[in-house]
Amino acid sequence: MVAGRDHRDRATIQDETATGLAVSLGQWSEAGRKAQNQDFHGAIVPGRPAITTKGIAIALADGISSSSFGRIAAETAVKSFLSDYYCTSEAWSVRQSAAQVIAATNAWLHGETRRTARSSHDGGSDDRGHVTTFDALVLKGRTAHLFHIGDGRIARLSGHTAEPLTEDHRLTLSASETHLARALGMGPHVEIDHQALPIRQGDVFLLTTDGVHDYVSPAALCRLVRERGDDLDGAAKAIAAMALENGSTDNLTVQIVRIDRLPAADAAEWLEGGDLEPPAAMPEVGTIFDGWRIEGVLHVGPRSHVLSARDVETGKAAVLKFLASDLAGDPAARRAFLMEEWVAARLSSPHCLKPASRSRPPTARYAAMELLDGHTLRTVLDETPQLPLADVCRIVTGIANGLQAMHRKEMVHQDLRPENVMLGPDGHVTLIDFGAARVAGVAEARAFDADSRHPGALQFAAPEQLRGDVGRVRSDVFSLGVLAYHMLTGRLPYGAALARSRSARDQRRLAYQPAGSETVDVPDFVEGALRRAVAIEPARRYAEVAEFVHDLAHPNPAFVSPEAPPLALRNPVRFWQAVSAILAILVVILAALLAR
Structure with a gap:
C-alpha cells in the first residue's frame, strides 16, 4: 500500500507474473x-x-476548507475505500463493490456531521461538517473505472x-462565488x-485536487509529466510547484498513474488451481488419488467424469469431477471447470451445492464438491414427465432460492436444466453445476475474449x-420459466423451434404454445405467469425470479380474466383443426352443388 498526505517515493506496482498488470505511480x-x-x-x-479479481485502486480526497473536520473526512474516505473495497465479494463487479463502500462511507460521514452539530452549542455550523470530495481510479484487467464526487479531477x-474525464460538481452563484x-x-x-x-499500455x-487544476492548464500538466519521463514523483512535485507559483491558495495534491503493462490476452489462469494439469489417467474405483479413496462412478459424459470418493484422513464423502481427456x-x-468450485465456495445458500472441505491442497486439476443424496430432476422427469402443480411450485421455489443467492453476488x-437440479429424499432442492456461470467480477478480470459458444443447454437457454x-x-x-413449463407439460413453450433460432427476427416470429391442454389442467394465473416468464423480449419478462415464483403460487388479477379466452388462445391447435373441418365440409357442399 502507498498512502498518505505527504510525498512518497515513486512506486512501481505490478502483478507477480510477467504477463500481469503493471503500473508506475508518482504522488505529491x-x-x-x-x-x-x-x-x-x-x-x-x-x-x-486479488490483483486480478479486484485490481489496483488509487484514491484522492479533499476535505472542505471551511470545516475543522475536513482532514478527518478526507482521510476516512480514502482509507475506508482502499481497505473496504478489497473486502467486498470477488464475484461483484468493480462498480457494485465501489458503490457499496462509498455509500457506507458517506452514511458514516453524514452521521458524524449530524452528531457534531447536535453537540455544538451553536446548533451546528459549516466548521463542524465531515464533508469531502472524493475521486478513485480502479485498474482491473484492461479497463479503468473512474468514481467521482465533488470538484477533484481525473484526467x-x-x-x-490532459483531457479531463470528470465534470466538477460545483454550483456557480456568481462570477466570484461557487459552492x-x-x-x-x-x-x-x-x-x-x-x-x-x-x-492501453502507456496511458497516463x-x-x-482543485488547488492544482484550477491553476495549471491541461497543456502545462501534460508538458510537465512528459518532460520528466520516469520521474513521476518529480512531475507531481513540479505540477504542485507551478500551481503555487500561479497563485493557488489551496492545498495541493497530485497523483500520476502510468500503465506500464496490460494483462496478456493469453495469460495463465489466475483462479486457484489454474496452474495445475488434469491427472494423466482417470482414477479407478478402489484406488487412492490425491488423498481420496475412489468409491464409485456417478456419471461419465463427453465433458466430464464424476466419481464418488472419501477423504482417507477425515473420512468425509465427496464428489470428484474430472475434465474429460x-x-x-x-x-x-x-476455465469453466475451474469456475465450478470457485463459484460454489462463494455462495451461502442451502439450495446451492457446496464445495467439499479439503484437508490438503490439490496436486492436479479437478473439482471436489459435497456428496448429495437423491436424484437429479431429469431422473424424476424420465419416470414422471408431467408433475402436479403443487410439486412444480415447490421445486421452482427451491431453484429460485438458489438463483437469488447467485444473483445477489452478481x-x-x-x-439451468433438469440435469442441474438435485432433489433430496425429503424433497429438498439443490442447484448444481456452476461451470457455465457468468460472474460479473470474473468477467471484468478476464483478459481473454468471451467464449463464442453458448455455455448451457439449448432447449432451456434464453x-x-x-x-x-x-x-x-x-x-x-x-x-x-421453461423448466416450470416443462415439468408441468413434458413439452417446451416454443417447441424445438427456439433452439434452432439464431436471430432476433426469427425469434419474434415464434408463437408461445399454451401449457394447458386436454391432458394438463393449468389455471389461468399460472398460464399468465409462465407466458410472462418465457417472453422472447427480456424487457417483457419478470425482473427477478422471486416475482415469477410469487405469481406462480398466488393468482395475479392481471392474468385472471372474468370470461374464458377464445379457443384460438386457449388451444390454437384445436382451433385450427375445427376451422379446417368446417372448410372441408364447405368444399364438399360446394362440389355437390357444382355437380348438379
Missing part, C-alpha cells in the same frame, strides 16, 4: 499556503489473485494536453459518477443467449 501532496493539509491520497495493490494525457454541489458526507445519500474506459492518468487442451473448457447460472449475448438475471428467469 502539501499544504501550500494553508496552515494544514486537508487533502488525503493513497494507492494499494494486493497480491494474487488522461492525450496528445499535448460544492456534491460531496461525501453532505447528505444521507450520494450520487456517484462512474465511467469504465478501455486502457492524473488525479488532482478430450477437452484437456480446450481453454474454454478448462452471478448468472446460464445453464433467446438472447442463443444469439450470442451474455446471460443476465432475466435470462435465468426465462430458463426457470
Whole structure:
C-alpha cells in the first residue's frame, strides 16, 4: 500500500507474473499556503489473485476548507475505500463493490456531521461538517473505472494536453462565488459518477485536487509529466510547484498513474488451481488419488467424469469431477471447470451445492464438491414427465432460492436444466453445476475474449443467449420459466423451434404454445405467469425470479380474466383443426352443388 498526505517515493506496482498488470505511480501532496493539509491520497495493490479479481485502486480526497473536520473526512474516505473495497465479494463487479463502500462511507460521514452539530452549542455550523470530495481510479484487467464526487479531477494525457474525464460538481452563484454541489458526507445519500474506459499500455492518468487544476492548464500538466519521463514523483512535485507559483491558495495534491503493462490476452489462469494439469489417467474405483479413496462412478459424459470418493484422513464423502481427456487442451473448457468450485465456495445458500472441505491442497486439476443424496430432476422427469402443480411450485421455489443467492453476488447460472437440479429424499432442492456461470467480477478480470459458444443447454437457454449475448438475471428467469413449463407439460413453450433460432427476427416470429391442454389442467394465473416468464423480449419478462415464483403460487388479477379466452388462445391447435373441418365440409357442399 502507498498512502498518505505527504510525498512518497515513486512506486512501481505490478502483478507477480510477467504477463500481469503493471503500473508506475508518482504522488505529491502539501499544504501550500494553508496552515494544514486537508487533502488525503493513497494507492494499494494486493497480491494474487486479488490483483486480478479486484485490481489496483488509487484514491484522492479533499476535505472542505471551511470545516475543522475536513482532514478527518478526507482521510476516512480514502482509507475506508482502499481497505473496504478489497473486502467486498470477488464475484461483484468493480462498480457494485465501489458503490457499496462509498455509500457506507458517506452514511458514516453524514452521521458524524449530524452528531457534531447536535453537540455544538451553536446548533451546528459549516466548521463542524465531515464533508469531502472524493475521486478513485480502479485498474482491473484492461479497463479503468473512474468514481467521482465533488470538484477533484481525473484526467488522461492525450496528445499535448490532459483531457479531463470528470465534470466538477460545483454550483456557480456568481462570477466570484461557487459552492460544492456534491460531496461525501453532505447528505444521507450520494450520487456517484462512474465511467469504465478501455486502457492501453502507456496511458497516463492524473488525479488532482482543485488547488492544482484550477491553476495549471491541461497543456502545462501534460508538458510537465512528459518532460520528466520516469520521474513521476518529480512531475507531481513540479505540477504542485507551478500551481503555487500561479497563485493557488489551496492545498495541493497530485497523483500520476502510468500503465506500464496490460494483462496478456493469453495469460495463465489466475483462479486457484489454474496452474495445475488434469491427472494423466482417470482414477479407478478402489484406488487412492490425491488423498481420496475412489468409491464409485456417478456419471461419465463427453465433458466430464464424476466419481464418488472419501477423504482417507477425515473420512468425509465427496464428489470428484474430472475434465474429460478430450477437452484437456480446450481453454474454454478448462476455465469453466475451474469456475465450478470457485463459484460454489462463494455462495451461502442451502439450495446451492457446496464445495467439499479439503484437508490438503490439490496436486492436479479437478473439482471436489459435497456428496448429495437423491436424484437429479431429469431422473424424476424420465419416470414422471408431467408433475402436479403443487410439486412444480415447490421445486421452482427451491431453484429460485438458489438463483437469488447467485444473483445477489452478481452471478448468472446460464445453464439451468433438469440435469442441474438435485432433489433430496425429503424433497429438498439443490442447484448444481456452476461451470457455465457468468460472474460479473470474473468477467471484468478476464483478459481473454468471451467464449463464442453458448455455455448451457439449448432447449432451456434464453433467446438472447442463443444469439450470442451474455446471460443476465432475466435470462435465468426465462430458463426457470421453461423448466416450470416443462415439468408441468413434458413439452417446451416454443417447441424445438427456439433452439434452432439464431436471430432476433426469427425469434419474434415464434408463437408461445399454451401449457394447458386436454391432458394438463393449468389455471389461468399460472398460464399468465409462465407466458410472462418465457417472453422472447427480456424487457417483457419478470425482473427477478422471486416475482415469477410469487405469481406462480398466488393468482395475479392481471392474468385472471372474468370470461374464458377464445379457443384460438386457449388451444390454437384445436382451433385450427375445427376451422379446417368446417372448410372441408364447405368444399364438399360446394362440389355437390357444382355437380348438379
